[in-house]
Amino acid sequence: MADQNESIPAQEQAAAQDPAAQKNAQLLALLHRLFGADAFTDVEEPYGLLTATTTRERIHDIIEGLQKDEELQLNFLTTMCGMHFPDRPGQELGMVYHLHSLTQNIRLRLKIFFPIADPVAPTLTDLYATANWMEREAFDFYGIIFPGHPNLMRILNVEDMDYHPMRKEYALEDGTREDKTDLFFGR
Amino acid sequence: MAVNDTLEGTHKIIESAREQEPRLNPLAPTVNDFNQELTTLNLGPTHPATHGIFQNILQMDGERIVAGVPTIGYIHRAFEKIAERRPFYQITPLTDRMNYCSSPINNMGWHMTVEKLLGVEVPKRAQYIRVILMELARITDHLICNGILGVDTGAFTGFLYLMDEREKVYEIYEEVSGARLTTNMGRVGGMERDFSDVAIAKLRAWLKTFPAVMAEFEKMFNRNRIFMDRVVDVGGISAERALNYGFTGPNLRAAGVDYDVRVMNPYSSYQDFEFEIPVGTKGDTYDRFMVRNEEIWQSLRIITQALENLPQGPYHADAPHFYLPPKQAVYQNMEALIYHFKIVMGEIDAPVGEVYHSVEGGNGELGFYLVSDGGRTPYRLHFRRPCFIYYQAYTEMVVGQTLSDAIVTLSSMNVIAGELDA
Numbered sequence: 001m002a003d004q005n006e007s008i009p010a011q012e013q014a015a016a017q018d019p020a021a022q023k024n025a026q027l028l029a030l031l032h033r034l035f036g037a038d039a040f041t042d043v044e045e046p047y048g049l050l051t052a053t054t055t056r057e058r059i060h061d062i063i064e065g066l067q068k069d070e071e072l073q074l075n076f077l078t079t080m081c082g083m084h085f086p087d088r089p090g091q092e093l094g095m096v097y098h099l100h101s102l103t104q105n106i107r108l109r110l111k112i113f114f115p116i117a118d119p120v121a122p123t124l125t126d127l128y129a130t131a132n133w134m135e136r137e138a139f140d141f142y143g144i145i146f147p148g149h150p151n152l153m154r155i156l157n158v159e160d161m162d163y164h165p166m167r168k169e170y171a172l173e174d175g176t177r178e179d180k181t182d183l184f185f186g187r
Numbered sequence: 188m189a190v191n192d193t194l195e196g197t198h199k200i201i202e203s204a205r206e207q208e209p210r211l212n213p214l215a216p217t218v219n220d221f222n223q224e225l226t227t228l229n230l231g232p233t234h235p236a237t238h239g240i241f242q243n244i245l246q247m248d249g250e251r252i253v254a255g256v257p258t259i260g261y262i263h264r265a266f267e268k269i270a271e272r273r274p275f276y277q278i279t280p281l282t283d284r285m286n287y288c289s290s291p292i293n294n295m296g297w298h299m300t301v302e303k304l305l306g307v308e309v310p311k312r313a314q315y316i317r318v319i320l321m322e323l324a325r326i327t328d329h330l331i332c333n334g335i336l337g338v339d340t341g342a343f344t345g346f347l348y349l350m351d352e353r354e355k356v357y358e359i360y361e362e363v364s365g366a367r368l369t370t371n372m373g374r375v376g377g378m379e380r381d382f383s384d385v386a387i388a389k390l391r392a393w394l395k396t397f398p399a400v401m402a403e404f405e406k407m408f409n410r411n412r413i414f415m416d417r418v419v420d421v422g423g424i425s426a427e428r429a430l431n432y433g434f435t436g437p438n439l440r441a442a443g444v445d446y447d448v449r450v451m452n453p454y455s456s457y458q459d460f461e462f463e464i465p466v467g468t469k470g471d472t473y474d475r476f477m478v479r480n481e482e483i484w485q486s487l488r489i490i491t492q493a494l495e496n497l498p499q500g501p502y503h504a505d506a507p508h509f510y511l512p513p514k515q516a517v518y519q520n521m522e523a524l525i526y527h528f529k530i531v532m533g534e535i536d537a538p539v540g541e542v543y544h545s546v547e548g549g550n551g552e553l554g555f556y557l558v559s560d561g562g563r564t565p566y567r568l569h570f571r572r573p574c575f576i577y578y579q580a581y582t583e584m585v586v587g588q589t590l591s592d593a594i595v596t597l598s599s600m601n602v603i604a605g606e607l608d609a
Contacts, residue, residue: 026403047303047539077433079554080570096556096569098543102430102444105451109543129529130433133579156260156608163269172272 008066023106025048027119030072034065051109058095060122066108067098067127074108077128078102081119082142086165092161093115093142101185124147141166206334210474226251226449228590232261236339236594237413239604243581243593250589255582255593259575263608270568275301276375277512278568283369285572286606288331289324289549291360292371296546299454300555302457304542307506311563313377319390319495320363320372321455322486323545327353330439332568332601336476337408339598340417347574352400354392362386370486387494394491405480415473422584422596423471433578435573436551438600442470448547459496472599508535535562549556550574550601558598574606594603 027050031040037075039062040052054062066074078098086092091113099108112121121138123146124131136147136155143164152159163170197345225270228248241259246254261466266281283292291601302309309317330353334346362377363386364372373379382390408414424434429442439446445464449457465481469473479527503510510591516523529535539561545554555570584600585593 047542049543076430078552079556079569079576081556081567081569083558095276098199098554098556098571102446102451107543128433129428129431130576130579133575137575152262156263158260165265172268 003185018048020048021045024048027072027108028052029092029107030069031062035062040132048089049107049109051111051114053111056095056112056114056121057087059110060124060127062110063099064127068171071107072101073103074099074101074106075136076102076131077124078107078123080138082130082138082144082166083111084142085114085169086101090115092145095121095138095144100183119144121146125149140164141165203510230590232258233247234524236597238335238598239602239607240601241604243296243597247590247592250591252585252588252593254586257578257581258484259607260577261394261608262604266609267568267570270565272564274530274563275509275537275565276346276530279373280371280567282570283371285570286328286549286553286574286603287368288603289328290321290368290370292326292328292339292546292548293553295321295455296544296548296553297555298375298558299540299546300544301537302504304537304557304559305506305509305510305511306538307376307504309377309455309504310499310501312381313502313504315321315493315497316378316382316502317373317455318457322490322493323356323359325547325549326483326486327356328601329483331383331405332549332598333476333479336418336472336595336598337414339462339594340414340516341491342411342414343406345407348400352393354538355389355397359386359389359393360527360584364390374503376506377501379503380513381502382497388526390467390494392488394487394494398487401483409477409480412464417591418472418476418595418599420469420471421588421592422599423469423474424580424584425470428578428580428583429470432583433576434551434580435577436548437475437478437482438470438551438577440464441467441474443468446475448545448552452545454544454546457489460492462486462489466506472595475599501581519541536561536563545571548573550603550606551577570609572606572609574602575609577609578602 024045028043030051031125032054035058039054039058042053044051068121078100080095080097083094083096084092090096094111094113097110099110111169114121121140123135123137125148132150133155135149136152138144139146139163140154140157141151153159157165213382228245228247230243230245232242233242242258244256244258245252253530266285270278270281283290285293291328314363314524329441330349337345358371360370361367362383386389424442425443426444429439429590430444434442435446443466445462445466450464461466462485465478467478502558507522509530512523512527517527539559541558543554543556546550552571553573556569556571557565558567581597581600585596
């Protein structure tokens with residue numbers, strides 16, 4: 001789209017004067033100081049929200065460190081959810097964490113990716129009570145297993161379901177049914 | 188008692204409850220005295236007092252709750268999956284059906300998320316109209332929550348008073364969008380139509396009459412001895428636990444944390460208005476009730492300011508690629524017909540990117556996490572539903588209390604089944 005290409009320099013210009021961009025720079029400096037620059041890859045700021053990718057080996061320590069950090073107090077886990085990218089070999093599944101500092105009003109988005117053959121991610125239930133159901137939801141929808149979770153069972157779907165329905169290989173309609181077709185609905 | 192929805196955790200809680208002395212009622216026999224067994228009680232899924240379809244399996248020692256397991260998912264409709272197959276503007280009806288007590292907030296939150304992704308700037312008049320509608324929605328949400336809390340404590344009159352007022356707000360919705368409950372209000376890029384004169388007249392009339400009714404309702408409840416006996420020090424949660432549990436909205440503010448998305452991350456011109464954030468101290472049922480009452484007054488302040496300063500100008504952005512054109516223009520104007528077709532058939536792609544946008548919903552921070560791969564539909568859409576997040580804490584809040592306390596705690600938390608399950 002033409003408009004989009006034109007607006008990119010304008011966005012960058014606005015970001016330089018934006019206090020949110022300065023906060024992001026401050027946050028990134030803190031992240032690098034606490035956990036080392038090599039802990040984060042793909043650092044970007046889509047729509048002003050600092051986003052970084054890390055590994056599942058480090059994510060628990062990073063979130064624990066941010067929770068206990070006195071300077072920024074990123075101690076509010078806004079949300080976390082699973083993702084599935086079938087086109088990325090070795091990194092098919094992912095988890096996204098949104099953290100928020102209620103005192104400084106800084107948000108941070110962290111991501112981890114791991115292979116679908118080994119769908120294991122560390123649990124955050126020891127840090128945040130709110131992670132309990134969010135992890136159950138990620139397990140329910142994507143089959144991500146959280147070792148150490150106190151009660152990892154399906155939460156929204158029925159217990160005897162044998163697949164994880166939010167993965168991309170499952171179509172919206174039940175593929176085994178022949179009595180209905182969505183051929184005519186433009187989907 | 189942090190991990191009380193495990194079997195092991197349940198046993199631990201039962202053990203600690205056995206050891207707990209002194210009892211709430213010192214005359215009541217302890218478990219050890221009679222060697223009696225605990226009762227398992229299913230609160231819900233379809234009991235009227237649960238206000239929706241979710242189940243709480245409670246372990247009762249007489250009238251006292253010693254442990255509980257919440258079970259949800261009874262009306263799960265797979266909105267996140269359905270959204271992956273729908274063009275952006277067709278997702279609005281899905282958001283209606285999440286928190287159906289305040290569907291305009293859900294609609295506007297979703298539209299703002301898409302506008303952020305597309306980089307669409309909404310004109311001031313549309314923003315003010317959105318603020319008015321969102322605050323009306325907040326008021327109706329709080330009205331039904333507080334009215335039902337009255338019903339659960341045995342006072343039906345307040346509920347009737349407030350439902351009458353909600354009805355009048357629904358008439359305003361009807362004037363603006365044509366619908367009452369699932370409003371499907373607004374469009375990506377602004378409003379579907381401008382406030383009509385009738386809508387403004389209805390709104391002004393309601394603003395005149397509502398405060399007296401609200402004052403009467405408060406007079407009936409706020410210092411009512413019977414009501415206070417039922418709700419003070421019931422279902423409390425500390426600020427630390429509330430934050431750890433991810434509480435937002437009135438439930439968090441009742442615990443004493445003044446976090447409000449409208450102030451911290453202003454959207455839709457909220458920075459133009461003067462209002463206060465009411466906070467409680469103990470986080471108990473009474474505090475939640477009072478915080479919601481006070482928020483209704485603050486919302487009225489915002490609506491009054493927005494209505495007085497309603498700017499002139501267009502009520503939608505000039506974004507023909509994404510704003511669904513008015514139906515009359517589609518009939519008469521070739522360009523509008525083309526864009527209508529292109530938008531409805533989803534032929535216009537969105538930019539690649541990921542957005543998180545949150546609004547202050549009736550229950551707290553309602554967030555939308557949207558990943559776009561450049562197609563006509565979201566690649567991944569995650570709703571941060573405040574109900575889903577804070578309902579986890581329910582058993583921790585009611586353990587050690589009586590069954591009647593559990594009922595009022597549930598209704599004061601304002602758990603909306605549609606939002607809980609999505």
